[in-house]
Amino acid sequence: MRTDFTSLDRRIYRTRLMIQESLISLILEKGFERISVKDIADHANVNRSTFYAHYQDKFDLLDTIIEEKLALLSKLFKETGPQVESRLLKFDEPDPYFVVLFNYMADSARFYKVMFTFLEQERFKLKMQEVIREALYDRISRLRMEQKLSVPLDIVLDYASSSVMGVAENWVKKDIIYSPHHMALQLTRLASLGIYKAIGMEDNGRQN
Secondary structure, three states: OOOOHHHOOHHHHHHHHHHHHHHHHHHHHHOOOOOOHHHHHHHHOOOHHHHHHHOOOHHHHHHHHHHHHHHHHHHHHHHHHHHOOOOOOOOOOOOHHHHHHHHHHHHOHHHHHHHHHHHOOHHHHHHHHHHHHHHHHHHHHHOOOHHHOOOOHHHHHHHHHHHHHHHHHHHHHOOOOOOHHHHHHHHHHHHHHOHHHHOOOOOOOOOO
16 A cells, blocks of 8 residues: 555645545546546646656556545544443434544545546445444454344444445435534434334334
8 A cells, every 4th residue: 555645745745635636626527537647737737747756647546546535534433443432322422433434524525426426436335335344343343242243243244334335325426415413413323223213113022
């Protein structure tokens, strides 16, 4: 993986940021396929040699943006872990993990709009879902809940990560009509209630 973006020289950091933002802007403007390296360089106000000093081509640039965005999301989840020491959730307080996810996606809204609406990259979606899945697994492990699950761990992880991923994707596709706090709170309530109770179905208890 590439060197941590924040450790680079400030001038290089600014140059790379301008190039990355230019690609996102141009994709929103005319789609990825019609973009040339010259378009990106002109938009970022750099010459082509400067572009090639940092990236091989537009595909390498896009891959780098994806890597860095997902790495930062993973880092934010890991930093949230130590703050969540209790197994108990409060129905009217958003789960810190959901707060991190939706705040980060809102801050990077243009990027996620590109990925979910303009490019519709299945590979990216799977990678992001894996980041969410790993965060959930880390949380279960941290609280030592593996042996107390009523459903096999792999099924819990697959169900939860794919559900959260689907909700997050549709939130972006619908132009973020709800605030990050609202989304985090609703997912917390869904997680607390379970899907059957959330839609009004009664729980008849477990079968022995």
